[in-house]
Amino acid sequence: MSTYPSHFxxxxxxxxxxxxxxxxxxxxxxxxAQWVAExxxxxxxxxxxxxxxxxEFVMIAQQDAEFMRVLRRADLCVADGVGLLWAARYxxxxxxxxxxxxxxxxxxxxxxxQEGWRLYLLGAAPGxxxxxxDVLRxxxxxxxxxxxxxxxxxxxxxxxxxxxxxxxGAEILFVxxxxxxxxxxIARNRARLDVSVAMGVGGTFDFLAGVVPxxxxxxxxxxxxxxxxxxxQPWRWRRMLRLPRFVWAVWRHREHxxxxx
Ligand code: UDP
Numbered sequence: 599m600s601t602y603p604s605h606f607x608x609x610x611x612x613x614x615x616x617x618x619x620x621x622x623x624x625x626x627x628x629x630x631a632q633w634v635a636e637x638x639x640x641x642x643x644x645x646x647x648x649x650x651x652x653x654e655f656v657m658i659a660q661q662d663a664e665f666m667r668v669l670r671r672a673d674l675c676v677a678d679g680v681g682l683l684w685a686a687r688y689x690x691x692x693x694x695x696x697x698x699x700x701x702x703x704x705x706x707x708x709x710x711x712q713e714g715w716r717l718y719l720l721g722a723a724p725g726x727x728x729x730x731x732d733v734l735r736x737x738x739x740x741x742x743x744x745x746x747x748x749x750x751x752x753x754x755x756x757x758x759x760x761x762x763x764x765x766x767g768a769e770i771l772f773v774x775x776x777x778x779x780x781x782x783x784i785a786r787n788r789a790r791l792d793v794s795v796a797m798g799v800g801g802t803f804d805f806l807a808g809v810v811p812x813x814x815x816x817x818x819x820x821x822x823x824x825x826x827x828x829x830x831q832p833w834r835w836r837r838m839l840r841l842p843r844f845v846w847a848v849w850r851h852r853e854h855x856x857x858x859x
Contacts, residue, residue: 606619606621606625606629606674610686610691611685611689611693613651613656613682613685613686613689614656614659614844614847614848614851615666615670616656616659616666616670616675617669617672618675618676618677618682618693619674619675620693621674621676621677621693621694621697622694622695622697623701623702623705626648626674626676626697626705627706627709629646629648629674630648630715630795631709631713633646633673633794633795634713634769634770634794637769637793637794638769638794641792643794644788645784645791645792645793645794645795645796646673646674646795647668647671647673647674647781647785647788647797648672648673648674648675648676648797648798649668649669649672649674649676649781649798650676650678650697650698650797650798650800651669651675651676651677651678651679652678652679652681652682652777653679653681653682653840653841653844653845654679654777654837654841654844655777655778656682656844657840657843657844657847658777658778658840659778660847662778664782665777665778665781665782667785668778668782668784668785669781671785672781672785676697676702677693677697678696678697678698678699679696679824680696680821680824681844681845683696685845685848688848688849688852689848689852699797699798699799699800700799700800700801700802700805700812702797702799703734703772703799703802703806704737704738704806706770707738707743708737708738710742710770711739711740711741711742714742715742715769715770716742716744716766716769716770717734717741717742717743717768717769717770717772718744718745718746718747718763718770718771718772718793719743719745719772719774720746720749720759720763720771720772720773720775721748721749721751721772721773721780721803722748722774722803722807723804725748726748726774726803726804726809727746727747727748727774727803728746729803729806729807729809730746730802730803730806730807733806733807733808734806744768745762745763745766745768747763750775751775751779751780751782751783753786756783756786756787759787760787760790760791763791763793764790764791764792764793768793769794769795770793770794770795770796770797771791771793771796772796772797772802772803773797773799774798774799774800774801774802774803775798776800776801777798777800780798780799781798784796784797810831811830813827824838824841
């Protein structure tokens with residue numbers, strides 16, 4: 599049973615079975631503030647999971663029942679990707695804005711610097727989380743990043759990683775192991791994690807560290823970030839075929855709700 603924060607009493611729309619909340623960056627920050635405050639008031643408060651759902655997540659979840667379960671049990675699912683905004687509009691339930699992990703992390707760090715929230719950066723290739731942390735520290739004076747660690751999503755490493763994160767006193771954990779591993783990792787470990795909030799962040803540390811360039815603002819605005827990523831990282835083409843498949847599946851589901859996708 600998930601316990602949605604007061605800002606998001608229920609999902610706004612389900613896209614092929616995946617719940618999506620009507621979040622904005624502002625309401626995301628408000629939910630995090632509420633959860634960190636609850637965690638400070640009650641050390642036994644649960645770890646809340648935030649998922650940044652892209653069309654890729656939705657398509658993976660159609661074939662991966664465990665991933666679907668994780669998304670349905672998350673405390674907050676935000677729409678990361680123009681495909682989700684399109685789908686919600688198409689289903690008659692438009693969403694307020696795209697809330698990406700790569701824009702969300704710097705905003706959370708900025709608010710963390712003001713509020714004293716303690717952050718932990720887990721995942722990505724060795725050294726990348728440290729570099730991302732240095733970038734955030736330089737940008738947001740006083741931000742408390744209490745730990746960084748690459749580790750790996752391998753189950754054998756979990757106990758040690760959870761111990762590291764808990765020993766750091768972190769309140770917000772960002773996990774960069776790529777979807778769906780990062781979401782499953784959080785779901786498997788949330789009961790023993792002491793953090794208030796855990797969120798999968800995909801390639802965000804790579805963007806922050808500058809090892810992978812982010813699409814220019816204008817491309818993001820007109821919904822072409824996927825094209826930029828395809829041109830820069832052409833080996834992703836197979837993964838990216840999920841986007842047209844997503845559009846097709848959402849269309850079919852609406853026009854033929856009883857047929858298989
Ligand atoms: N990653 C990792 N360990 C793994 C798999 C992935 O640390 O076993 C990291 C990878 O280095 C990258 C991030 O997870 O920093 C995922 O990046 P990707 O661009 O695939 O994620 P997306 O943003 O597309 O979800």
